[in-house]
Amino acid sequence: MPSTPVWRRAIAFATSLASLLALLIVPVATPLAPAVAQPAAPAAPVAPERPDTCPGLVSALPPRAVPAAFRPVALAPDQVRLTYVGHSTFLIESPKLVRVATDYNDYVKPPVLPDIATMNRAHSSHFTLAPDPGIRFVLHGWRDDGKPAGHDLSYQDVHVRSVATNIRDWSGGGTDRHGNSIFIVEAGTLCIAHLGHLHHTLTPQQIAEIGRVDVVLVPVDGSYTLDLDGMVEVLQALKAPLMIPMHYFSxxxxxxxxxxxxxxxxxxxxxxxxxxxSKTSLPAKPKFLVLPGR
Structure with missing residues (x-):
């Protein structure tokens, strides 16, 4: 068979090469063909400036005074939170976050509004005649007719009752009968006794009315309230496993x-x-727990 002329082989090679190049070029040229228009991809959103969440700027921000005690953290059903605000004022919080402020006054106040405020009238630093109108229950530890206050209040998961005691009559040097109340707050599984402005040791009847208590909030100044030996006698009679000092001036x-x-x-x-x-966290041996206040 006669061989194919060189020029025919060259033409065939060129044709094959052109076909191969077309296959390679078509995919690149395809986007240039008419097609359905697609919307442009949205630009990435620009985050607003938040210097308060920028780790690099945290140290430049003023500190935030948010006491951990006042965050609405849930308590277990058997727990109570006690916060010493200062002087004779404590904030007692129940598992349902009912708040009780003791010896509520115009000078030392908790940072949150209580549901219940107890007061005693030995000094103006233990009561106010103009409490915040948002307080649901204001319990005076005295009555104007000289009879015992006799409070017995239940609100949600809190029960507050009072046991009357006497105080000194500062104007005449005598005795102001039933001028003070020991308030007993029952919350969770605990009974907490706030002795108020106690001026004398307790009678057997008063001890019986107070009953078993788990925590005692005790004035320890030794002069304006009961003297040290007398206060120790009261604590020995109450037999509470936990005692928290209050009402000290230095x-x-x-x-x-x-x-x-x-x-x-x-x-x-x-x-x-x-x-x-809680009941389970109470010390096995009676203990004083000193909480810093102002």
Missing amino acids: RYTLDRFLERVKADYDVEISDTPSVVV
């Missing part, structure tokens, strides 16, 4: 009381003004 006053009791009781100094207490 570190010296507090230390003097703690020195008096440390031979018979354990003493713990807390760094925070709040403590969560």
Whole structure:
């Protein structure tokens, strides 16, 4: 068979090469062909400036004073949160976050509005005649007719009752009968007794009316309220496993009381003004827990 001329082989090779190049070029040229228009991809959103969440700027921001004790953190059904606000004022919070402020006054107030405010009238730093109208229940520890206050209030998961005591009549030097009340707050599974402005030891009847208590909030100044020996006698009669000092005017006053009791009781100094207490967390041996206040 005669061989194919060179020029025919060259033409065939060129044709094959052109076909191959067309196959390679078509995919690249395809987007240039008419097609249905597609919307442009949206631009990435620009985040607003949030210097308060920028880790690099945290140290430049002013500190936020949000005490952990006042965050609405749920409590277990058997727990109570106690916060020492100062002087004789505590904030007691129940598992349903019912708030009780003791010896509510115009000078030392909790940072949140209480549902219940208890008061005593020995001094103006223990009561106010113009409480915040948003307080649901205002319980005076005295009556104007001289009879015992006799409170017995239930609200949600809190029960508050009072036991009357006498105070000094500062104007005449005598006795103001039933001028003070020991308030007993029952919340969770605990009974908490706030002794108020106690001026005398307790009678057997008063001890019986108070009943078993788990926590005692005790004035320890030793002069304006009951003297140190008398206060120790009261605490020995109440037999509470946990006692929290209040109503002291200096570190010296507090230390003097703690020195008096440390031979018979354990003493713990807390760094925070709040403590969560339950029946199971009560100390096996009676103890004083000192919470910092103002």
